[in-house]
Amino acid sequence: MSATTRSGRPSPTLLTTRLVLRRAVVYGGWFWLVVVVLVASATGRYGPDGFSFLGYGRQAVSWFLFSQAITLVAASLRVHVGSGMTRRSFVRGALAAHTIIGAAHGVVFVALLQLERLVHQAAGWPFVVHDGLDATGTRLGLLLLDFGGTIVVASLSGLLVGIVYQRVSAWWGTVALPFTVGPLLVVLAVSQAGPLVVHDPTPARLVAVVGSVVGAGVVAALAFALLSLRAPVRLPPV
Amino acid sequence: MSDTGYGVTLRGVTQRFGSVVALDDVDLQIRAGTITGLLGRNGSGKTTLSVLLAAFRRPTAGQVLVDGQDPWENERVVPNVCLIREAGDLPADERMSAVLRYVADRRPFFDPDLAGRLMDTFALDPRRRPARLSRGQRSAFGIVVGLASRAPLTVLDEVHLGLDAPSRYAFYDALLDDYLAHPRTILLSSHLVDEIDRLVEDVVVLDRGRVLLAQDAESLRAQGVAVTGPSDLVEAFVAGREVLGRQRLGRTAQLTVRAELSADDVERARREGLELGPVGLQDLFVHLTDPQNRLRLSGERGGDR
Known part of the structure; x- marks a missing residue:
């Protein structure tokens, strides 16, 4: 060809990761803005009762990222392959981006939880989180393990659900939900079966929580990768 | 790669969708550096052939070779195969200017100047989003992306849909001009055979999933x-x-x-x-x-x- 190729192009994996992250920043910004507004208004009215309203948001952020990951697969695989990139780079980019997104939301969640605790302290109110996190919980690493792990696995489970819907019909995708949502359900079950690690940092509890997060995360990621690498791209009708 | 684009070889390619046989034991050669008309009635297998070349799916049986290699998950080949259907398989909810930057990052031979000129030719406002365009405008944007990508194998599948006659002729002129300046392999599928008659050098006619005819247009x-x-x-x-x-x-x-x-x-x-x-x-x-x-x-x- 007489045209010349441009050198120094970033790798498709990096391009994919960046694209997903850029969109996630926008979606995440709106999500946390809504959460902060809701929590602030609830705190302003019911703050003296001492309940952490953000504490109820753990499920919300998990399922928000879960659905966001499903949307990514539904909307992006065809565009990715249609733009001249391989499924391999899609898998790498999606996994990297959604691990980062999950971790980042975990950090934001824990940071806002600390902020809410400080507000309660400053106002002289008690601070009670519905699932047992007390007002003195300041071991941020353990808090992040308690909340961030679940959020990352939620994100990876969403990718798995998305690719299963792509590979099979909507009917079979729905039938398979108990398995594809399984990694997230396992982590939630282990997490809620005992005290938070921040309250019970014993080896047994650490192994249970870390093991469920890592195990479920790896299973979800591997299943997503295996199903994506052979996925045909379905064309919408023109 | 040939200096003039990618050649294509299909050996015994069959593609089934359940009980439907979209391509049936197809053997075919498409010469590098030609504009080949891919003709066939509705349901003849044109789009199926196109998606196999772009590695959207693997054939049920047989071998697809693009530039001598299987395009499936081939990091050398797939950036240089561009399949355009209507507006292409592009982000529909981004501004067209952003979509063009997106494509530029992913297509090694993309020419932003050509893209800009074609946007002007088709009177497309880069601030608008493909999802909000009329069908004809979406087709025109697909043409912009398909031509400006200058992929060594460019597959234009019914990209004329919804285009008015002046826009179609503007497309044909732009295609020919850019092809002469930057020879490459172009597979052009259209039902408007009279209109593409002057463009095509080779012709492949598919009929019910089989190759009815494949030869140079002149003969x-x-x-x-x-x-x-x-x-x-x-x-x-x-x-x-x-x-x-x-x-x-x-x-x-x-x-x-x-x-x-x-x-x-x-x-x-x-x-x-x-x-x-x-x-x-x-x-x-x-x-x-x-x-x-x-x-x-x-x-x-x-x-x-």
Whole structure:
């Protein structure tokens, strides 16, 4: 060809990761803005009762990222392959981006939880989180393990659900939900079966929580990768 | 890679969708550096062939080679294969300016200047989003992306849908201009055969998932002759030749035959007062894919591949 190729192009994996992250920043910004507004208004009215309203948001952020990951697969695989990139780079980019997104939301969640605790302290109110996190919980690493792990696995489970819907019909995708949502359900079950690690940092509890997060995360990621690498791209009708 | 684009080889390619056979044991060569017209009636397998070349899916059986390699998950080949259907498979909810940057990052030969010129040609506002465009505008944007990507194998599948006539001719002119300046392999699928007649160098005709014909357009055109005159004389003249179509008006008949006439044939026609005329690609296509001709032609399929 007489045209010349441009050198120094970033790798498709990096391009994919960046694209997903850029969109996630926008979606995440709106999500946390809504959460902060809701929590602030609830705190302003019911703050003296001492309940952490953000504490109820753990499920919300998990399922928000879960659905966001499903949307990514539904909307992006065809565009990715249609733009001249391989499924391999899609898998790498999606996994990297959604691990980062999950971790980042975990950090934001824990940071806002600390902020809410400080507000309660400053106002002289008690601070009670519905699932047992007390007002003195300041071991941020353990808090992040308690909340961030679940959020990352939620994100990876969403990718798995998305690719299963792509590979099979909507009917079979729905039938398979108990398995594809399984990694997230396992982590939630282990997490809620005992005290938070921040309250019970014993080896047994650490192994249970870390093991469920890592195990479920790896299973979800591997299943997503295996199903994506052979996925045909379905064309919408023109 | 050839200096003029990617060649394509299909060996025994079959693609099934459940009980539907979209491509049936297809053997085909597409020459590098040509504009090849991919013709066929609805459901003939044109889009299926296109998506196999772009590695959207793997064939049920057989081998697809693009530039000598299987395009499936091939990091060297796939950035250089561009399949455009209508607006292309692009982010529909981003501004077109952002989509063009997105494509530029992913297509090694993308030319932003050409993209800008084509956006002007089709009067597309880069601030608008593809999802909010009319069908014709979406097609025009697909053309912008397809041509500006300058992929060594560019597959344009019915990209004219919804385009008005001036825009279609602007597309044909832009395609030809850029192809001459930057030769590459272009596979052009369209139902508007008359309009792309002047563009294509090779022709592939698919019919019900099989290759009915694959040859260079010039020799194909030369094989089509319309013989007009008194019915009995015309029938006698075409006896023993492959008749693709018959039209009668009173005692006058016009028969379309697929044959290369010798100088003696031409002299005989002149002597008998018969008119010999060219047959356009569209007429040939219509006749070739006429169900009544299928059985007769199917016997020759092996030689046409």
